[in-house]
Amino acid sequence: MKKTVFLGALTVAGLAAGASAAATLDDVKARGKLNCGVTTGLVGFAAPDANGVWEGFDVAVCRAVAAAVLSDANAVEFVPTTGKTRFTALASGEIDMLARNTTWTFSRDTDLKFDFVGVNYYDGQGFLVPKSLGVSSAKELDGATVCIQTGTTTELNLADFFRANNISYEPVPIETNAEGQQQYLAGACDTYTTDASGLASTRAAFESPTDHVILPEIISKEPLGPLVRHGDNDWADIVRWTFYALVAAEEMGITSANIGELSAAAGDNPEINRILGTEGDLGAMIGLDNEWAKRAIAASGNYGEIFEKNIGEKTPIGLARGLNAQWTQGGIMYAPPFR
Amino acid sequence: MARDQLAFVRTHMLPEAPPPTAQTGAVKWLRENLFSSPGNALLTLVSAYVVFQIVISTAPWFINGVWESPSLTACREILDGKMGGCFAVLTERWNQLLFGFKYPSELYWRPGLAFVLLFIAAAPVLFGKIFPRKMLIFTGLYPFIAYWLIWGGSVLVPVFALLGVLVGAFTYSRVVTISAGVAVIAAFVAALIFWILSGYVTGPMENVMAIQAVASRDMGGFMINLMLGVVCVSLSLPLGILLALGRQSSMPIIKWICVVFIEFIRGVPLITLLFVANVVLAYFLPPGTNFDLILRVIIMITMFSSAYIAEVIRGGLAALPRGQYEAGDSLGLDYAQSMQLIILPQALKISIPGIVNVAVGLFKDTTLVSVISMFDIVGMIRGPILASSEWNGVYWELFGFACVLFFITCYGISQYSQWLERQLRTDHR
Numbered sequence: 111m112k113k114t115v116f117l118g119a120l121t122v123a124g125l126a127a128g129a130s131a132a133a134t135l136d137d138v139k140a141r142g143k144l145n146c147g148v149t150t151g152l153v154g155f156a157a158p159d160a161n162g163v164w165e166g167f168d169v170a171v172c173r174a175v176a177a178a179v180l181s182d183a184n185a186v187e188f189v190p191t192t193g194k195t196r197f198t199a200l201a202s203g204e205i206d207m208l209a210r211n212t213t214w215t216f217s218r219d220t221d222l223k224f225d226f227v228g229v230n231y232y233d234g235q236g237f238l239v240p241k242s243l244g245v246s247s248a249k250e251l252d253g254a255t256v257c258i259q260t261g262t263t264t265e266l267n268l269a270d271f272f273r274a275n276n277i278s279y280e281p282v283p284i285e286t287n288a289e290g291q292q293q294y295l296a297g298a299c300d301t302y303t304t305d306a307s308g309l310a311s312t313r314a315a316f317e318s319p320t321d322h323v324i325l326p327e328i329i330s331k332e333p334l335g336p337l338v339r340h341g342d343n344d345w346a347d348i349v350r351w352t353f354y355a356l357v358a359a360e361e362m363g364i365t366s367a368n369i370g371e372l373s374a375a376a377g378d379n380p381e382i383n384r385i386l387g388t389e390g391d392l393g394a395m396i397g398l399d400n401e402w403a404k405r406a407i408a409a410s411g412n413y414g415e416i417f418e419k420n421i422g423e424k425t426p427i428g429l430a431r432g433l434n435a436q437w438t439q440g441g442i443m444y445a446p447p448f449r
Numbered sequence: 450m451a452r453d454q455l456a457f458v459r460t461h462m463l464p465e466a467p468p469p470t471a472q473t474g475a476v477k478w479l480r481e482n483l484f485s486s487p488g489n490a491l492l493t494l495v496s497a498y499v500v501f502q503i504v505i506s507t508a509p510w511f512i513n514g515v516w517e518s519p520s521l522t523a524c525r526e527i528l529d530g531k532m533g534g535c536f537a538v539l540t541e542r543w544n545q546l547l548f549g550f551k552y553p554s555e556l557y558w559r560p561g562l563a564f565v566l567l568f569i570a571a572a573p574v575l576f577g578k579i580f581p582r583k584m585l586i587f588t589g590l591y592p593f594i595a596y597w598l599i600w601g602g603s604v605l606v607p608v609f610a611l612l613g614v615l616v617g618a619f620t621y622s623r624v625v626t627i628s629a630g631v632a633v634i635a636a637f638v639a640a641l642i643f644w645i646l647s648g649y650v651t652g653p654m655e656n657v658m659a660i661q662a663v664a665s666r667d668m669g670g671f672m673i674n675l676m677l678g679v680v681c682v683s684l685s686l687p688l689g690i691l692l693a694l695g696r697q698s699s700m701p702i703i704k705w706i707c708v709v710f711i712e713f714i715r716g717v718p719l720i721t722l723l724f725v726a727n728v729v730l731a732y733f734l735p736p737g738t739n740f741d742l743i744l745r746v747i748i749m750i751t752m753f754s755s756a757y758i759a760e761v762i763r764g765g766l767a768a769l770p771r772g773q774y775e776a777g778d779s780l781g782l783d784y785a786q787s788m789q790l791i792i793l794p795q796a797l798k799i800s801i802p803g804i805v806n807v808a809v810g811l812f813k814d815t816t817l818v819s820v821i822s823m824f825d826i827v828g829m830i831r832g833p834i835l836a837s838s839e840w841n842g843v844y845w846e847l848f849g850f851a852c853v854l855f856f857i858t859c860y861g862i863s864q865y866s867q868w869l870e871r872q873l874r875t876d877h878r
Contacts, residue, residue, distance in 0.1 A: 150822050151836025158833045160541060162550040189666075190822045190832065198728040288835065288844060315842025317525055426522070426838050 134206050134338070134345035135397055138179055143187045146172035147205040150190040153311035154421040154429075155211050164188045167420040168209040171230060171336050171353060174406040175207065178352045178398060183409035197222055200339060207349050209336040211307075213263075223340040227350035230335050230413075232433040232442065234328035235267050236306035238313060241321050243300060248327035252277040257290045257299035259283075264304055267330040287312065301325075305332055307421065307429055314426040347396050351448075355385055355403035358445035359412035361436050366411040373404045384448050392448060403448075413443065510534050520839035538843045539850055542834055546850065549669020549824050550833050556601075556661060560672050563598040566591060567679065575865060578872075599676070602662040603655045609647035613640045629785055665743045669824035671854055676743070677825075678812040678858075681750040685811075686804070688751065689758025690797075694788065696763060707759070714756035720817055722749040727821035746818055754811045761803035765796035798873045805866035809859045826851050 138144050148156040148168055156166040164172075169188070177183040189205050200208045201223065211233070212218070214226040237248050237256075245251060248271070258265050260283045272279050282299040284290045291312050294302040302309070306328060313319045336353060338346045359365075362382050364372055369386070376388040383389035387400030394400070410416050414436075421429045435441025470476055484490040513533030517540065518524040524535035539546070548557055570591035573584035593607035617640030624632035668676075695707035714722075726745040734740055769792060777787030797804075819828030830847045834840050 149832075149836075150819075150824070150828065151832030151834075153836050153838055153841045157836035157838075158550045159837060160545075160839075162545075190824070192820060192822045194724070194820065195728055195822055198732070202728075202732055286831075288831070291842070292844070311841060314838070315521065426841075 134342045135179065135348060138206055142180065143185050144172065144176040144180065144207070145187045145189055145205045146175070147189050147191045147196055147199050147208040147210055148172065149210045150192055152211060152308075153314070154307070154425065154427045156188075156209075158188075165420070167231065167416060168211060168336075170410040170416040170420065171209045171356075172207070173409045174356055175349055175352045177405040177409035178355075178402040179348065181405055183405075197224070200224065200337070203339070206345070207336055207338045211334040212337060214333045214335050214337075218337075224337045225340050225343075225346045226335050226337045227346055228335050228353045229333040230353060231307065231333075233305045233307050233332035233334050235264050235303060235330040235332065236309050236328050237301045237303050237325040238294070238309045238322055239301045239325060241323055245301075245325070248325045248329070249275050249277065251279065251301060253279070254300040255280045255282050255298070257282045257284050257293050257302040259287070259290065259304060260285065263330070268303055271327075271329040291315065307427075310421075310429050311427045314428065344397060348398065351396060352403070352406045354445040355406050355448070356413040356416065357436075357443050358385060358448055359403075359407045360414040360443075361438065361445060364407055364412055366408060366415060369404060369408050373401070381448055390449075516540055521842055534846050535843055536846055538834065538840050538846055542840070545670060545829055545834065546826055546847075547670045548672050549667065549829065551667035551669065552663060552672070553661070553667075556663065559598045559601070559660075563595040564675070566594065566598075575869075597660075599668070599672075600663055600665070601660045603651060604658040604660075605651045605654055609651055610644065613643040613647065616640055616643045665741050668743065670829050671826045671851075673743070673818065673823060673825040674812070674815045674855075675858075677747060677750060677815040677818070678808075680747055681754055681811060681815075682808045684747075684751045685755035685758050688755035690762055690793070692755060692759035693762035693766060696759065697766060710752075711756045711759050714752055715760070719750070719753050719814055720820060722753055723817060723821050725749065742823065746821075746823070750811065750815070754807055757807045757811075758804055761807060762796060762800050764803060765798075765800035766792065768799050769795055798870075801866055801870055801873075805862060809862055812859060812862070813855060826854065 148164065148166075151157045152166070152168075154167055156164060156168045158164050164186075172186050172188065173183040176186045189199060191199050191205075191208070191210060196208055196210050196212065197218075199205050208224075209230075211231065213233075214229060218224055219226055237251065239245050239251075251272075256268060256279050258268055258281050265281075268279070268281070282293060284293055287304065287308060290302050290304065293299055295316065302312070304312075306324060309324050313322050313324070316322060336349060338349055358381075359369075362379065362385065364382060364385070372382060373386040373388060376383045380389060384392055386404045387393055387402070391400055393402045396402075411419070414431075417429075417431065417434065418424060421427045423430060431439070431441060433441050434443055437444040467473065471480065483493040509532045511534065513528060513531050514536045515524045515527050515533060516536050518527055518535065518537035519541070521535055521538075524537050528535075544554060544557065548554075548560060552560070569584070570588045573580040573582065573588055590611070593611045596610075597604060597607045617636040620639040621632045621636035624635045692707050692711055695703050696711065698704045698707070723746060726749040727742065730740065730745060773791055773795065774787070777791045780787075782790065816825055816827040818825050819831060822828070824832060830851060834847060835843070
């Protein structure tokens with residue numbers, strides 16, 4: 111009973127906070143800075159460099175939004191959040207948007223009162239094994255010892271996968287990725303399972319990464335994307351379409367190299383013209399000026415450039431595009447038309 | 450007895466002979482301490498072997514250590530398969546480990562100076578007999594100086610904060626003749642009014658004699674651990690004494706407030722309080738209020754440790770014979786006097802080991818703030834440094850460095866407390 115009252119009070123307070131911060135765009139403009147929630151550090155996705163400048167795949171989304179709204183890709187206050195503090199930080203209005211490799215799920219979208227604006231990385235749970243194990247498919251892992259982070263959805267996915275394939279395994283519970291890395295290298299488990307992007311960055315830190323392979327099976331869906339508070343649809347539109355502008359830019363061939371040339375005057379492709387604001391007035395429809403998308407793309411390049419720079423195959427993390435390729439390239443990155 | 454009946458008489462003293470080799474120096478020490486019995490000898494040999502093995506296996510790690518390298522991969526190339534630590538991460542990121550990744554590097558001298566001044570400020574408190582009492586004036590000023598150095602901004606803020614304290618002290622000295630309790634409340638209210646009013650002055654004048662301001666969220670590294678540790682221990686000690694006395698009070702309301710506070714805080718894990726500070730307060734505060742996160746954490750940790758210190762001191766109070774209390778009463782001392790002059794000096798002396806225990810534990814607990822996304826030294830290691838593509842995978846070197854820093858601090862505290870116990874020992878054991 112008391113708990114209910116307490117939670118009720120919390121909800122009311124939360125709603126009040128949400129309602130009074132309805133016009134997020136105005137708040138951001140008045141503040142002159144975008145408060146963007148990121149992780150406290152995840153290789154390739156968000157981490158400050160030696161000079162304290164935030165870099166990464168998620169960080170680029172924040173910078174693009176800041177560039178679109180405030181005309182300055184550096185007008186971002188990065189608010190580091192842990193897995194435990196991220197949702198309250200967003201709900202309480204401490205941050206304007208969260209770009210923290212957060213999985214889009216039903217309950218987070220509805221019950222927690224957030225709006226996911228898109229998916230910037232399609233992830234999924236995979237398996238990392240040493241080459242010496244001689245395994246080429248996760249279905250051959252019968253009887254294997256598996257390092258698994260306790261209390262996560264990965265644990266449940268793992269149980270489901272092995273049951274569905276009627277094979278057995280022995281879990282080795284671990285607490286953090288660092289611990290998993292050590293246990294796996296020490297041979298405490300045959301295979302280590304977590305999100306495939308996490309496996310790739312873990313493997314990148316090994317002394318001899320080529321001795322280990324990530325098995326082809328992906329056993330869960332983990333669509334990671336930026337999210338905003340429920341209730342301010344105008345702001346959600348801005349974040350959503352800024353992100354899609356990056357995706358569409360790749361599809362249309364707008365890169366940070368040729369954007370100056372393309373935006374100088376209206377060209378032959380009407381959609382490029384609409385995105386870059388040389389034709390039509392899409393910007394006005396979301397309360398911004400017509401060059402918003404141009405600035406967003408110029409901030410750190412189009413989606414493909416951001417991917418290659420931070421987590422692509424040329425980086426130590428070395429993730430292939432896979433599902434995250436454009437729909438024209440066999441992936442499922444698909445921006446709705448700009449018209 | 451006739452002299453000539455004796456066959457031999459020594460006419461002079463023998464010179465002092467050295468003791469047998471088995472009874473002297475290192476040999477004696479070894480025989481007595483390490484090889485006193487066959488079982489002992491066996492244990493000695495086994496331990497020596499284990500120590501030898503540890504040294505042999507870790508020495509190359511230190512000797513081959515790489516101190517210059519831009520990234521872990523480069524470091525491994527330099528090592529070329531040999532065993533060795535990549536200490537280059539420390540030489541490259543030492544500033545982040547100590548100050549966090551956002552503190553402006555040209556301002557590192559400010560927290561550094563505050564750290565050095567801390568020793569000058571603490572000296573007269575810790576070593577009262579050695580340093581002149583006049584240095585206590587500087588100790589009183591230190592919190593305001595340190596605040597100004599670390600956070601920067603207008604000098605007026607710490608000055609007005611100090612003036613507020615002085616206003617409170619003045620009020621107290623005027624009202625204390627009526628009643629000590631009323632005086633405390635009056636002093637508090639006076640200081641509060643002064644601070645609120647001064648807010649209207651410092652607000653528009655924030656550029657007066659200002660040095661570059663640094664926001665709380667830009668702080669990090671070991672600096673945060675030290676700040677939290679020093680501030681919370683020094684605040685929780687007086688609070689703990691008050692709580693312990695309150696719990697023993699004969700006035701029921703005060704007694705029950707203290708009991709409920711202590712029992713509630715002790716019954717809740719520190720991490721929960723930190724979550725409350727970080728997360729729940731954000732819901733209750735009106736949106737847009739910026740109640741400093743470090744301040745929130747300081748309040749929570751201080752509450753937590755003061756409850757523990759209160760119980761430690763209550764143990765000291767309980768250990769005093771009843772006669773000490775009665776002696777105070779029979780001398781005609783009032784409550785405040787008998788506490789100050791008779792009870793507390795003895796009770797605190799008994800409580801020193803317990804208080805130090807809490808202080809050391811509290812200092813190490815400050816690393817918990819990494820869970821609420823503050824970048825203290827552990828947060829820096831686990832977050833930004835291990836998440837950089839250059840240094841992903843360096844564990845031993847970084848956590849070893851953190852261990853060394855914490856060990857130095859905690860060992861220092863413990864050595865001081867042992868010295869203090871020897872100084873205060875009045876019994877003849």
